[in-house]
Amino acid sequence: MREIEVSQPSEDEIQKLDIGKWSPWECQPSQFQRTYDKEEWFFLIEGKAVIRTEKGGEIIITKGDLVKLPKGIVCAWQVVESIRKVYTFK
Numbered sequence: 001m002r003e004i005e006v007s008q009p010s011e012d013e014i015q016k017l018d019i020g021k022w023s024p025w026e027c028q029p030s031q032f033q034r035t036y037d038k039e040e041w042f043f044l045i046e047g048k049a050v051i052r053t054e055k056g057g058e059i060i061i062t063k064g065d066l067v068k069l070p071k072g073i074v075c076a077w078q079v080v081e082s083i084r085k086v087y088t089f090k
Helices: 011-016
Strands: 005-007 023-027 030-035 040-053 058-062 066-069 074-089
Touching: none
Parallel strands: none
Antiparallel strands: 005 066, 023 074, 030 074, 040 058, 040 066, 040 074
């Protein structure tokens, strides 16, 4: 089982999740580390990033990806291309 779950949702799934009401966030190319104290779901509207985890996992995310980050995960982000996303905490 992967630490980070990534999918490419259909339009129906996007509507069912009510993604249009999630909070926006943008970031220019950069690197940073983050610990998630809550489960976060986000939908990448544009851009590209690499997310690396403490346990050695790595994932590349791009436009159209729906990502689920579990509570407690520690990630190192490398934003390769400016990103725009919308997110919610569960």
